[in-house]
Amino acid sequence: MNFTASTSYDGVLERDFTVGDVPGVLWTPVNATEHMPLVLLGHGGGRHKKAPAMTGRARLLVDAGFAAACIDAPGHGDRPRTAHDEREITLMQQAMATGEPVGPIVVRYNAHLAERAVPEWQATLDALQDVIDGPVGYFGLNMGTAIGVPLTAVEPRIAAAAFGLFWHDNLVETARKITVPVEFALQWDDEHIPRESGLALFDAFSSTQKSLHANTGAHKELPRFEADSAVRFFVRHLM
Amino acid sequence: MNFTASTSYDGVLERDFTVGDVPGVLWTPVNATEHMPLVLLGHGGGRHKKAPAMTGRARLLVDAGFAAACIDAPGHGDRPRTAHDEREITLMQQAMATGEPVGPIVVRYNAHLAERAVPEWQATLDALQDVIDGPVGYFGLNMGTAIGVPLTAVEPRIAAAAFGLFWHDNLVETARKITVPVEFALQWDDEHIPRESGLALFDAFSSTQKSLHANTGAHKELPRFEADSAVRFFVRHLM
Structure with missing residues (x-):
């Protein structure tokens, strides 16, 4: 694990790192010890490791005594896009522009990204455990669930997971393999799912x-209090 | 409102009262003011106003700065049973003993109790508002939902309600009339509902x-943390 930059604010130490060619960020309390629980954060599609949802959840987790870490998914953030990425993204944008259902493309493309992302997360967790060696959780919605479900299914170090906002199609068989505690969010009036x-x-x-936490509202209207709820879920299961 | 007894413990003032011939209990912080939010607690079938679930929720609410009140439902606690009550209770006990579905009897009997209980709750709220005049919520599961849904539908003073663990059959039309914020609990593996x-x-x-909060487990296995969640729900909507 190669730390490339470091900053701190309001009691949070934020360290950029790379594991191989995958860039990530680790958030801890400024005066962190090695022995603390760690939550892996999976960002959504089109977002990146320091998107506001990630830094916001990291803030809540650090305040509750956790470390948190996020890596850029393949083709996202500081990482290059392949020709395959470009084709799928163009198709998604076309579907959204014409009002066609975007679900089938997202489901297919995110399954492809998960195949690339799962071994990257496992190598990242290997490296993170040299720095932080407590129990591990995973928290990711949207594409963060498309990647997190197959990751959690094969990764015995993940002891609790918060998921949500994704289609069942490609994930049901994998989800059946998961036995650790799960908190799952969906939007009751989701216009896509x-x-x-x-x-x-x-x-x-x-x-x-x-x-299951189901709330009224459209796909992007997940209430803010669900992030607090996920943190309490990790407190119950990792502390 | 006639206060008949009073005790205090750990910062909670517990006052027994009657409104007409309906006995109830009011919990407040010992040093309560008149201006605070009030949550009406509806107890479950076969329980009463001071059952552990009621005193436990009252404790959580008082700690969060609420007043809480509960009355004995018709035929429950310190109140006499009618011949109709006795017949329905006997039928429920027979169904449970023989393993027949208890749902149809509970749904029918609780609808009958709700017709008697709604005006009692309204008279109780009239009286309570001489003592406590803040915003009002309602929190009741099981029979507390069978009574609380028709109460909330006709009672404009109730500004938020936590319900759960009941069948839809008799309540759907009434529930459609409710527009205030609702938190609703159900058990994913409920053997009755x-x-x-x-x-x-x-x-x-x-x-x-x-x-909606759906948790794994049988009818009586609602996780304790859902009571804390309901208190946070009332904090969001009444404070």
């Missing part, structure tokens, strides 16, 4: 402890 | 702000 699809994904997890 | 029935009741509320 059918309600039944979100409920089917929640239902698929084999976890004996799982909680 | 079909999942689709709970989801249909949640869906029926016309509230633009509503949250």
